[in-house]
Amino acid sequence: MHLNFPPPLLFSVFIFFLSHHFPKSMSTDDVQFSNCNPSFQCRGLGKIEYPFWLDGHQPRHCGSPGFSLHCRNGEATIGIMHRKYRVIDINYNAQVLKIGTINNGSKGACPHPNATIDPSLMSYTSKVENATFLFDCWQYEDHPRSYGFTCEMDDLQRPSYFVVNTSLANELGSKCAERVVIPVLGTVAQALLNHSLDVDGL
Template sequence: MNKSNMYTFLTSSDLFIFCLILLSRKSSAADYWHEECQPKNCGNGLNITFPFYIQGVQESYCGYPGFELNCTKGHGYPTIRLPGNDYIVENISYSSRSFRVYNSAVLNTSNRTCLPQIRNTTLPTAFNYANVTLLYLLSNCTKPLPDDLSRYQVSCGSENRDDWDLAIRDKDENSQNGLENCKKHVVAPVDAHGDDHENGMGNYMKIIRRGFVLNWTASDCSKCQESGGVCGFNTSVYQFKCFCPDRPHSVSCMPGKLCSHLLSGKVLINQLNCT
């Protein structure tokens, strides 16, 4: 008789032992992924979970590409690296898929009046601004300044011509005039709900420190979490993974066919799905 046509019948007790053997062979690796990617705290007590992951604490498969956080900067806050700048992550809303950040250059500014380390930032495709306006930081401006720009002047040391001379919002009526009178400019995104009267002068650091909100686009984690799984991502094939106590699944930890016929008393062994 051809082996492909042979059916082997097992009793319920035999099948139970058979399933235990198969599960034991892979449970250690599955449990590792499931435990490794559990939510963790970072610095100021923020709960870090998918799509974010913590550099040096978790592997990259615990998060979505580009959502790496650094928790070892020494200031007690998680930091995300966006092109050109490090940003302090102040709050994360997983339900709305958004998080509030501010430029790390203004983390400690009590004795400083200028911020030459701020650079232009281009957002990765996974992020977009929620509701921001732009603050122009202008340097190498012509002297003397026109009267209509003097109220935007920032006091900086003359020894460094890369320090900021003006700080002005992009929607201000004098913003174009400022751009025409200064050779260099950096664009800093800031919260659009800020007080316009804070524009320029010495309060521009306060405007930047208030930060702004970013929305993100990443794989949906809800079904996996609701089923008791922990979300992850396979970067080699660029696919979402749901790490479950038994094994990784594609979407959630919903029961499969594994030993689903135990209560039937007998089952065809080649009908089992124990993968």
């Protein structure tokens, strides 16, 4: 659905897609927007176009509120609902923004709080599904419809689960202290659940 415009490494590499009806670019003939095409590029993103604007390299009027990008050490980030995400790709023709979470903690740290977006700006594409991460569990139980792993809490490796099925998440969740719901690509979720992908392969 589109809205109109008005594990070691596990949590750092989960990618999800956001879709948005990008408005048409501002006219390049307009003098006000003549400085909106900077030569500066942030890694592989190419030219930053409307509704996005590159903070520190383009004036605010070059983009739309809520769509400012920051480039530091060659990595572009965007702030969504008070959280920073890594910008992996922008497809202007398909109107898809591909982002991933940023791992600010230790390599095997447990996940961040729930990831949410502002529905007035963007929506998830149909390729995304909600997954539940259960962590700080009392013990590990092998279950065919879950992916078990460990993550670090308070310097201890704690049993944890990745689950897509809500009823199973509730069942296993009774044995865990914390749960996080986060959007992930359906293909990644299924690859983890059928064990054709593990956290070392991400």
